Amino acid sequence: MALEELEAQSSTTVSIFSSLNRTTLSLLFLSIVFVLIKLANKTDQPKIKGLPEVPGVPIFGNLLQLGEDHARVAGAWAKKYNWPVFQTRLGNRRIIFANTFESVKHFWITNQAALISRPTLYTFHSVVSTSQGFTIGTSPWDESCKRRRKVAATALNRPAVQSYMPHIDLESTVAIKDMYRDCKDGTVEIDPRKYFHRFALNTSLTLNYGVRIDGGIDEKLLREVVHVERVVSNFRSTSNNWQDYIPLLRLPFISRQNTSAAEYRARRDAYLQTFLDMLKERIANGTDNPCITGNILKDPEAKLNDAEIKSICLTMVSAGIDTVPGNLIMGIGYLASPEGQHIQQKAYKEIMKVYPNDGEAWEKCLVEEKVPYITALTKEILRYFTVIPICLPRTSIKDIEYNGTTIPAGSVFYMNAWAADYDETHFKDPGRFLPERYLDDQEGSGTPHYGYGAGSRMCVGSHLGNREIYTVFLRMLTAFEIVPAKDQKDWPILDAIECNSIPTALTTEPKPFKVAFKIRNKESLERWMRESDERTKHL
Numbered sequence: 220m221a222l223e224e225l226e227a228q229s230s231t232t233v234s235i236f237s238s239l240n241r242t243t244l245s246l247l248f249l250s251i252v253f254v255l256i257k258l259a260n261k262t263d264q265p266k267i268k269g270l271p272e273v274p275g276v277p278i279f280g281n282l283l284q285l286g287e288d289h290a291r292v293a294g295a296w297a298k299k300y301n302w303p304v305f306q307t308r309l310g311n312r313r314i315i316f317a318n319t320f321e322s323v324k325h326f327w328i329t330n331q332a333a334l335i336s337r338p339t340l341y342t343f344h345s346v347v348s349t350s351q352g353f354t355i356g357t358s359p360w361d362e363s364c365k366r367r368r369k370v371a372a373t374a375l376n377r378p379a380v381q382s383y384m385p386h387i388d389l390e391s392t393v394a395i396k397d398m399y400r401d402c403k404d405g406t407v408e409i410d411p412r413k414y415f416h417r418f419a420l421n422t423s424l425t426l427n428y429g430v431r432i433d434g435g436i437d438e439k440l441l442r443e444v445v446h447v448e449r450v451v452s453n454f455r456s457t458s459n460n461w462q463d464y465i466p467l468l469r470l471p472f473i474s475r476q477n478t479s480a481a482e483y484r485a486r487r488d489a490y491l492q493t494f495l496d497m498l499k500e501r502i503a504n505g506t507d508n509p510c511i512t513g514n515i516l517k518d519p520e521a522k523l524n525d526a527e528i529k530s531i532c533l534t535m536v537s538a539g540i541d542t543v544p545g546n547l548i549m550g551i552g553y554l555a556s557p558e559g560q561h562i563q564q565k566a567y568k569e570i571m572k573v574y575p576n577d578g579e580a581w582e583k584c585l586v587e588e589k590v591p592y593i594t595a596l597t598k599e600i601l602r603y604f605t606v607i608p609i610c611l612p613r614t615s616i617k618d619i620e621y622n623g624t625t626i627p628a629g630s631v632f633y634m635n636a637w638a639a640d641y642d643e644t645h646f647k648d649p650g651r652f653l654p655e656r657y658l659d660d661q662e663g664s665g666t667p668h669y670g671y672g673a674g675s676r677m678c679v680g681s682h683l684g685n686r687e688i689y690t691v692f693l694r695m696l697t698a699f700e701i702v703p704a705k706d707q708k709d710w711p712i713l714d715a716i717e718c719n720s721i722p723t724a725l726t727t728e729p730k731p732f733k734v735a736f737k738i739r740n741k742e743s744l745e746r747w748m749r750e751s752d753e754r755t756k757h758l
């Protein structure tokens with residue numbers, strides 16, 4: 220064979236081989252890419268057949284699309300695709316969002332026995348909580364959670380809450396007295412936030428430890444607890460912690476959350492210990508006030524271990540402070556707005572109709588709830604400002620049927636409480652603040668709103684929350700006319716999502732604003748406050 224022929228043959232062979240190699244390499248490359256994409260799209264739970272899914276991207280799933288505002292984005296998807304319920308991928312976790320009033324009712328109320336557990340999330344359950352155990356609201360369902368929830372529910376049922384009203388008398392008077400002093404006869408505009416942080420924290424501390432933080436709204440321990448609880452609450456947020464969903468972000472050299480979580484855990488440990496020591500000292504001296512933890516510590520039959528007692532303490536300290544102030548502050552913000560002026564006039568008229576005699580309203584609100592308009596105002600504040608827009612997450616322990624689809628046990632559910640509370644197929648004009656919707660029509664029957672969640676793990680503090688909000692507004696409205704600040708830049712933002720100073724927070728922490736308080740009748744107000752002081756001086 221001629222040399223040329225040999226060369227030609229070998230070059231053909233090389234080119235066949237090299238094109239074969241290229242094909243193999245390309246195939247190999249494609250297979251690797253395919254496997255990587257598969258891995259990057261893998262979720263803790265397989266896709267649920269028959270339930271719509273919003274397409275996402277590898278690794279992140281739908282996290283990038285949901286951005287900082289899960290409630291509004293998920294609500295918009297529900298409307299755009301006409302899917303009340305859909306599944307999403309948040310990193311490697313499969314999450315079901317329910318976005319309408321009816322769909323939430325189906326899962327949370329009709330199927331409440333199945334939707335009774337809570338998922339664990341990496342940041343809160345592994346990094347923040349190791350020393351103190353979980354709160355009741357973050358505990359998966361088991362015998363211990365059942366015991367702790369029972370203690371809290373008994374301590375917070377209607378008759379128990381009635382017995383705490385002297386403390387609400389004290390704390391609401393202290394808040395109003397300081398606002399009265401600081402507004403200097405209505406000449407100085409004030410930011411109401413800190414007064415109600417103290418109101419909520421002191422109420423919780425009294426119930427749980429029989430102690431309160433005395434001193435002004437800037438008292439150091441008070442500010443420390445408020446700040447730390449706020450940060451810790453954000454570690455629990457379903458939209459704030461991508462490391463909960465993307466395991467890669469948990470690596471120590473990537474995550475700075477871990478150090479910060481550990482620091483806040485230590486600060487939290489410190490004040491919880493302080494409160495417990497204060498209570499133990501009082502028990503030893505025989506000077507303690509009746510309270511939840513005192514009752515447990517003194518009861519030889521109590522079936523709770525130390526970790527469970529700590530969990531109850533943690534729950535009580537955090538639950539009220541995360542939620543009550545948001546409602547009170549934004550309620551005041553709304554009433555102060557130009558739109559809120561006629562609501563105040565109507566509310567005042569309704570209060571006076573029931574309590575025409577001077578000072579009657581201030582005192583009677585402690586023993587009865589007889590002004591329907593204020594009850595309606597309380598519900599509308601809870602709906603309109605839904606302060607936990609994506610409610611505390613749930614895990615199902617049994618299969619649940621939905622529109623012909625079986626959603627398997629072990630699925631994680633997020634209630635888009637904000638979207639459900641603004642669902643126009645349930646509420647007329649949901650974007651308007653209308654206490655009247657709860658006065659005599661069907662919107663108030665059954666579950667009035669999802670501000671307290673719903674079903675088997677609904678808020679156990681709802682009676683207390685309602686009484687606190689009712690009492691504060693009835694008293695504030697008889698004491699003051701709340702008017703807008705002179706400068707519009709000090710006005711509150713009234714949108715329930717936009718008003719939050721941290722968009723990814725679990726609960727609403729209102730952005731700063733100012734209002735002016737015009738005192739209705741100085742002499743009367745001073746007398747009502749003196750009478751409250753007299754009634755509560757033993758506390």
Ligand code: HEM
Binds near residue numbers: 678
């Ligand atoms: C206006 C005030 C309040 C609001 C808006 C509120 C809201 C909520 C919400 C949305 C949940 C989750 C419910 C669910 O998953 O369906 C919850 C749970 C809970 N809340 Fe409240 N809450 C308030 C006040 C309080 C207070 C004052 C306490 C106690 C002192 C309290 C104790 C609890 C507890 C223990 C849970 C957990 C229940 C469980 O997981 O079984 N809450 N709250």
